[in-house]
Amino acid sequence: MRTVLIDTDILVDLLRGNARARTLLEENEDRQVIASITVAELYAGSRNKKEAGAIAALIGLFDVIALDDAIAESAGLIRRRYGASHGTGLADAIIAATALAADAQLATRNRKHYPMFKTILGY
Template identity: 50%
Template sequence: MAKPVLVDTDVMVDFLRGKSKAVALVQELSAWIILPGIVVAELYAGVKGDEELRGLDSLISLFRVVPLSLEHARAGGLYKKHYATSHGVGLADAIIAATAEAENADLKTLSTKHYPMIKGLKPAYTQTSQSQ
C-alpha cells in the first residue's frame, strides 16, 4: 500500500478554488489522501452558504478523516510549545504536523515555514500569479 498523504488546508482551499496545480495534485493523490479533523474544521469555517456546504460535505466524504487522538494532541501541544516563539507555529499547524508524523504520511502544504519540525519539507507546488 502507498504511503498516506496528508493535505494541508491551503492546498485544499486552492483545490476548492479550482487552481490547476492543486486540482492536479489532489486528483493524482486522491486514493491516498488523509485529512486531519483540524483541516476539516478549517475548511468548514470558510464555507459560504448552503451550496458550498453541500459541496464540501461531498468532497470530505471522499477522504479518510483522521480524528484528533491523545497521541496527536500531546505531540501537537509539545510542537507548539517548542516552536511557537522561535518560528510562530500555531496550534493547528502543530497538530497537523503531529498527525502527519503519527500517520507516517507525507505532508502536502504551501506553508512550509509553519512546519519547522518536518525536516526537508518542500512546497506541494509552486504558486504563480497565473496558477489558475
C-alpha cells in the same frame, strides 16, 4: 503505498478551482488523508450552504484521521517548540502531529509553519 496528509490550504485552493492543487492531488497515487482539524477549518471558512455542501463532498473523498490523546499531546509540544520561531499555530501543530502519527508525508504550500518535515509536497 505511502500516506500523504493534505493540509487545509491545498483543499481551500482546490475548492477555489486552483489547477496546481488539482494536479497535485490527481497525480499523487498515494493514500491521501486529512486531519480532523482540517474539517473544522474548512467549515469555519464556509460562507453559505452551497459552500458547505462542496466542502462535505470534498471531505468525503478522504479518510479523516481523528484527534486522539497522543496527537493532542504531540501537537501541544510542536506548538510550544515552533510557535514563536516559525509562527506554527495550534491548528497547524495538530496537522503536523497527525501527519507524524500516521507516518505520512505532508502536502502544503505553507512550508514555514512545518519545519519539522524535511520533505514536503506542494507548489
